[in-house]
Amino acid sequence: MSFDPVQTGRRRSNRAHRSLSPSWADRLSDLAHPGWARALVARRVLAAALVCLALALLARGDPDSARSAVVVAAHDLQPGVVLTEADVELVELEVGTLPDGAVTAVSDIDGRTLAGPTRAGEALTDVRVLGPRLAAAAAGMDDARIVPVRLADPAVTELLREGDRVDVLTVDPDTPANPDRRSGATVLASRAVVVLVTPSENGRDQRERVVMLALPASEATTVAAASLTSAITVTFQ
Missing domain, CATH: 3.90.1210.10 (Antifreeze-like/N-acetylneuraminic acid synthase C-terminal domain)
Structure with missing residues (x-):
């Protein structure tokens, strides 16, 4: 194979011209095939960025902590x-x-x-x-009250537990007792929620135990007023 100094000179000249004035095709080729040095620099830059990010997160800390x-x-x-x-x-x-x-x-x-x-x-x-937050959470409404009542039958009090839903009833004392009539029973409130039954203590009269009921404000007033003069009982739902 013969050596042509003219062709060799032209190739060298073309490479020099390309390095000084690269075309768009040359630039795209360089981006698609980066050199080893360029790849090494990119890796170092990425590593440095990750380190900075880790330090920033460490300095910030966990908000839940x-x-x-x-x-x-x-x-x-x-x-x-x-x-x-x-x-x-x-x-x-x-x-x-x-x-x-x-x-x-x-x-x-x-x-x-x-x-x-x-x-x-x-x-x-x-x-x-006990308070307005508990009343609202138990009754499922903001306008709720907690009413203390003593039930006519202490045995019913023993059966009640926090979270029970009950209807509150009373019997008009002026209504004659008649097993065939139900008109004497008055429903004062429906779906009242038991929020507390005072604990039983040794030597304490069971009739003194109090049941706390969460009710809408209007029904709470009715039940509270009736409990002052009438016997109160509940039915379970």
Whole structure:
């Protein structure tokens, strides 16, 4: 094979011209087939970006790891107990683990009546004590009230549990007793929700036990008024 100095010079000249004034085709070819040095630089840039991102996330921290002081039960508590500072304590818990409505100040529940059994260390919420939040949550409406009643038959009280739905009835004392008539019974409220039955204590008269019912405001007034003068009972749903 003969060596042609003229052709060799032309090829060298074409390569030099291409490096100085690359065409669009040359540029696309370079992008499609990057050199080893260019690929190495790209990898280093990407690695540096990932490191910066990791450092930023580490500095930001996990938002759920933030902590807040909440009120928890200091020991096991029974429903119906009137809470005091000796029954609760403030502890710091992760915000992401807190239930909705968690109480954050002891003064918010001091002197309030507990509506359900609570284990030691359990966070207290606004629906665990008697109040408007519990009434609204139990009755399923914002305009709700909690009414205390004493049932005419203590045995019925023994059967009631928190969450039961009942109809509240009374009998007009002026209505003659007649087993064939039902007109003497008056339904004061329907679908009332039992939120608390005061616990039975040794030596306590069973007739003194109180049943707390969550009702719409209008029915709550009717039941409260009737309980002052008439015998009250309930039927289960």
